[in-house]
Amino acid sequence: MREAAQPIYASVDSAPSHLSDTPHPLTVAMMLCLFAGISALMLAAFDFAHNRLGLTYHPDFVFYRYEGNNPIPLRCFLVCFTLAGAPFFNGDAAAKAAFALRTIVFFLMFAALFDATDALCDRMFGVALDVYTAEMLSGLFGLLMFGLSVLSSGNMPARADVPVLSRRFLARSWFVLILVLSAAGAITLWCSGLDLSLVAWMRSTALLGGLGPGIFLFLPLCAILFYALGRIGLRRRRRAAFTPPVTVVAAAHNESHIIPAMIEAVDAAAAQYGGSVKLIVVDNASTDDTAALAEAGIDRLRFCNGTVLSEKRLGKARALNTGLAAVQKDFVLRIDADTLVGPSNIARAMTYFVEDRVGIVGGLSMPPGDGPFDRARAIEVLMRSGVHQVGFNSFEAIVGIPGMFALYRTEALRRQGGFATGINGEDTDASLRIGELGYRIIEDPAIVYVSEVPANLANLREQRLRWFRSIYHVAARNRTCMDDSSWSVRGKCVLPFMLMNSGRRAVTIPLLIFGLLCDATEINPLSPVATPAIFATVLGAPVVMAFLSTFLARHPKAASGMGDYFVFRILRAYFTLEAILSIRLASAAPPGRRDVGMESATQAGLR
Numbered sequence: 001m002r003e004a005a006q007p008i009y010a011s012v013d014s015a016p017s018h019l020s021d022t023p024h025p026l027t028v029a030m031m032l033c034l035f036a037g038i039s040a041l042m043l044a045a046f047d048f049a050h051n052r053l054g055l056t057y058h059p060d061f062v063f064y065r066y067e068g069n070n071p072i073p074l075r076c077f078l079v080c081f082t083l084a085g086a087p088f089f090n091g092d093a094a095a096k097a098a099f100a101l102r103t104i105v106f107f108l109m110f111a112a113l114f115d116a117t118d119a120l121c122d123r124m125f126g127v128a129l130d131v132y133t134a135e136m137l138s139g140l141f142g143l144l145m146f147g148l149s150v151l152s153s154g155n156m157p158a159r160a161d162v163p164v165l166s167r168r169f170l171a172r173s174w175f176v177l178i179l180v181l182s183a184a185g186a187i188t189l190w191c192s193g194l195d196l197s198l199v200a201w202m203r204s205t206a207l208l209g210g211l212g213p214g215i216f217l218f219l220p221l222c223a224i225l226f227y228a229l230g231r232i233g234l235r236r237r238r239r240a241a242f243t244p245p246v247t248v249v250a251a252a253h254n255e256s257h258i259i260p261a262m263i264e265a266v267d268a269a270a271a272q273y274g275g276s277v278k279l280i281v282v283d284n285a286s287t288d289d290t291a292a293l294a295e296a297g298i299d300r301l302r303f304c305n306g307t308v309l310s311e312k313r314l315g316k317a318r319a320l321n322t323g324l325a326a327v328q329k330d331f332v333l334r335i336d337a338d339t340l341v342g343p344s345n346i347a348r349a350m351t352y353f354v355e356d357r358v359g360i361v362g363g364l365s366m367p368p369g370d371g372p373f374d375r376a377r378a379i380e381v382l383m384r385s386g387v388h389q390v391g392f393n394s395f396e397a398i399v400g401i402p403g404m405f406a407l408y409r410t411e412a413l414r415r416q417g418g419f420a421t422g423i424n425g426e427d428t429d430a431s432l433r434i435g436e437l438g439y440r441i442i443e444d445p446a447i448v449y450v451s452e453v454p455a456n457l458a459n460l461r462e463q464r465l466r467w468f469r470s471i472y473h474v475a476a477r478n479r480t481c482m483d484d485s486s487w488s489v490r491g492k493c494v495l496p497f498m499l500m501n502s503g504r505r506a507v508t509i510p511l512l513i514f515g516l517l518c519d520a521t522e523i524n525p526l527s528p529v530a531t532p533a534i535f536a537t538v539l540g541a542p543v544v545m546a547f548l549s550t551f552l553a554r555h556p557k558a559a560s561g562m563g564d565y566f567v568f569r570i571l572r573a574y575f576t577l578e579a580i581l582s583i584r585l586a587s588a589a590p591p592g593r594r595d596v597g598m599e600s601a602t603q604a605g606l607r
Contacts (some may be wrong), residue, residue: 009584013316014462016422020469020582021090022462028088030580035084036517042080043521047075048399058131061108064115065132072534074139075111077514079104081507082146085577091585094152099585104372105151107142114138120322140500140540143507147472147499154583156421156476159187161479162436169396169440171367171438173489176229176395184221191217218543226391227552233393234444239354243275246346246407248304250310251319252337253284254489258452263297263306270304279306280326280593284319290337314583317419317426324394324410326417333407334427338452339365341405345447352442355603358437360431362389362401363447364553373460376568377453382445385544386553389443397489398441399498400474403427404451420477425470461575468505468572468579469499471589504578508539508573539569 015022043059050059057065062075086100094528114134122128129137248266252259263279270277279298283291291308298306309326311319320334331353335341349361364385367374385402392398406427416433435441454460475482475498481491515534543566550559 001386007010007358013424014466015469015582016424018422018472018582019157020142023088023090023582024466027581028574030526031084031577031581032540033086033512034087034436034514035080036203038078038084039514039517040521042076043073043517043599047521060135061111062115062131062135063112063118064134066118066129066134068130068132068559070131070135070189072511072515072518075107075133077140077507077511078107078139078146078362080514081510082107083512084450085581086376088581089585090581093588095585095587099149099153102153103146106149107145110141110145111138114141127137143503144496144500146503147475147496150472150580151476151479152498153585154472154476155586157473159422159479162419162433162478162480170436170487173395173397174370174398174487177397177489177493180222180225180229180394181246184218184225184405187221188218200596203535206254213588218542220548223387223391223545223548224552226394229394230390230392230468234390234442236356237352237442239351241274241347242354243273243347244331244350244353245276245278245352246273246331246333247327247329247410248277248279248333248335249282249320249323249327250335250337250339251282251316251323252286252290252294253314253316253319254286254288254290255337256286256288258338259290259293259515260297261340262335262337263294263301265342266300266335267303268343269341273301273350275350277304277346278329279304280309280323281317282308282309282311282323283315284311284312306526315421316422317423320419320426323415326530327340327410331407332410332413333405334403335406335449336451337406339404340450342447342449345405345449346407348444348447351407352444353407355436355440358442359409359434360401360441361407361447362441363405363449364445364449365402365404366448367453368450371453371455373455373564374453375558376559376564378555379546379550379561379565380568382553382555382558383549385443386445386555387549390445392494393442393575395489396436396440397494398443399432399490399494400425400428401431401441401443405447406431406450408434409439412437423470423473423477424466425474428470428473429477431483432474432495436488438483461578463580464572464575465582468502468570468576469582471502472580472583497599502576502580504572505576507577509570509577515549517548 039272046056046059050056055063058073059076060069060070061075064071082103086103089096089099091099104558114137118129154413191593232521250262250266255262259281263281266277266279279301281294281298283294291310294308298308307326309322311322324332331350333346333349345363349363352358352361362385365381366380367377369375369378391400403426408430412434413430416437418430418431420429423429431441475495476493478491481488481494484491511534543562547559547562548564550556
C-alpha cells in the first residue's frame with residue numbers, strides 16, 4: 001500500500017492558522033547557525049572567566065563548588081539554546097524577547113536555588129551531589145521549564161475543564177509507578193557499584209564517563225519492568241468473545257487511492273466478528289472521487305452495511321464529529337481512511353469491553369513495508385505502542401491512542417466532548433480526557449493493522465510537524481490536569497514528562513553541536529570527551545532501547561532496520577525543533593486571555 005503521487009500533503013489540520021504557521025524550510029538551519037555562534041562566544045567567556053581568571057566555581061552557570069568534573073556545561077547550553085531559538089518563533093520582537101527573558105531568568109533562579117539547597121545539605125548533613133548529577137537534574141528541569149514557557153507564551157488552544165467523574169485507579173497507579181522506579185533505581189545503583197571491567201571500559205571511552213551508568217541501565221530496566229506488568233494485565237483482562245453492535249467511523253479527504261481497500265478491510269473484519277457492524281464514511285470536502293468510490297465500495301459490502309455522509313467544513317475533527325453524531329450504538333471504532341484493519345481486529349478489541357470500566361482500546365500500527373521510511377517507522381511503532389504503551393497499561397497512564405484505530409465506548413467519547421476542532425492531536429486529546437473520566441485505556445499490540453507512511457521527505461515533515469506540535473496543544477487544552485489538586489498521574493507525571501521529552505528531542509542536534517564546541521575549546525580539560533558521551537546519551541541509548549523493543553514486542557525481524565532508525569531519529573529531532581519554532585508567540589495580553597478558542601463538541605451537536 002503506497003500513497004498516490006501527489007503534491008506535498010497539507011490541509012486545514014496541518015498548522016491551525018490561529019496557533020501556528022508552517023515555518024520556512026531553512027528556519028532550523030539558520031537557528032542552528034545562530035546557536036553555534038552564541039555558544040562559541042558563551043564558551044569562550046566561561047573559559048576566560050574560569051580557567052584564566054578563576055572567577056567561577058565551574059565553567060558554567062554554577063553557583064556552588066561541586067565535586068567532580070562535567071564534560072558539558074548543560075546550564076550554559078540551555079541558555080544558548082533559548083537565546084538562539086527565541087528569534088525564530090512566530091511573533092513580534094517584544095513577544096520573542098519576553099519569552100527568552102522569562103525562560104532564562106526563571107531557569108537561572110532555579111539553578112541558584114538548587115545549588116543553595118545542595119550547599120545547605122552538604123553543611124548540615126554532609127550529603128552533596130557531584131557536579132554531573134547537579135547539572136543533569138537541573139538540565140532536565142530546564143527542558144521542562146522550556147516546554148512550560150512555550151505553553152504560557154504561545155497562542156494555545158483554550159483551556160477546557162476535564163470532566164472528572166472518578167479516580168478509580170489513582171492510588172494503584174502511583175503505587176505501581178513508584179514501585180517500578182524504585183526497583184529500577186536500586187538495581188541500577190547496585191550494578192553501577194560493581195567492579196566490572198565492562199563499566200570501566202565504557203567510562204574510559206566516554207560512553208558512560210561523565211554521563212552516568214544509569215543512562216544505559218535505568219531506562220531499559222524501567223521499560224522492561226513496566227512492560228512485564230503491562231503484559232500480565234493484558235492477559236488478565238482479556239475475556240471471551242463479546243459481540244455487541246459496533247459502528248466504524250472513517251473521515252476521508254482526497255483518499256481515492258486507498259478508500260476501496262479500507263472498505264474491503266472493514267468488511268473482512270466484520271466477517272470474523274460475531275456481531276453487527278456498520279461503516280460510516282464521512283467525506284470531508286474531497287476534490288477527487290473519494291465519495292463516489294466510497295459509495296461503490298459500500299454497495300459491495302457483504303458482512304456489514306454502511307453509508308456515506310458529507311461534511312463540507314474542512315477539518316478531520318469536524319468530519320469525525322459528524323460521524324459520531326450519527327452513531328446509535330454503544331461502541332464506535334474510529335479509523336483513518338488510509339488504515340487497513342486486520343481481519344481479527346474488531347473481534348479481539350471488543351473482548352476488553354466486557355469490563356465496563358474500559359473506555360478505549362487501541363492496537364499496533366504497522367507500515368506497509370515498501371516505502372523509504374517504513375523500516376524505521378516499524379521500529380518506532382514497536383518501541384512506542386509495542387513496549388512503552390503496554391508498560392503504561394500497568395499504571396493506567398496511557399495518554400493517547402492513535403486515531404488510526406481507536407475503539408471507544410460511545411458514552412465515554414461523547415461525555416468528554418467528542419473530538420476537539422482547530423488543534424493538532426484531537427485523538428490524543430480525546431484519549432486523555434476519557435482516561436481522566438476514570439475509564440481504563442488499553443493498547444494491545446496483538447491488534448495489528450496497516451497504516452500509510454509518508455513516501456517522501458516533504459510529506460514526512462508535514463506529518464511530524466503536526467504530531468510533534470500536538471503535545472503542546474493537548475497539554476494546553478488539558479492544563480487543568482497539571483495544575484489542579486487531584487493528583488492525576490497523567491497530569492502530574494506523564495504530561496510534564498512528555499513536554500520534557502519533546503524538549504529532549506528538540507535539543508538533540510544543538511547538543512551535538514555544543515559538544516563539538518566544548519571539545520574544540522577544551523573548556524573542561526579534566527572531563528571526558530563531550531561529543532562521544534552526548535552522542536551515546538541522546539542517540540545511542542534510545543537506539544539500544546529500540547533494538548530491545550523489537551524483541552520484547554515479538555517482531556525481531558524489524559531489528560534489521562536499525563540503521564534506518566538511527567538516521568530517522570536525527571530527522572525526528574530536526575522536525576521536533578521545527579515544530580516547536582512553528583508555534584506562534586502571543587503578544588502581551590491580560591492574564592488568562594492568551595488561550596485561543598475553538599469550536600466545542602457541544603456546538604458540533606454531540607450532546
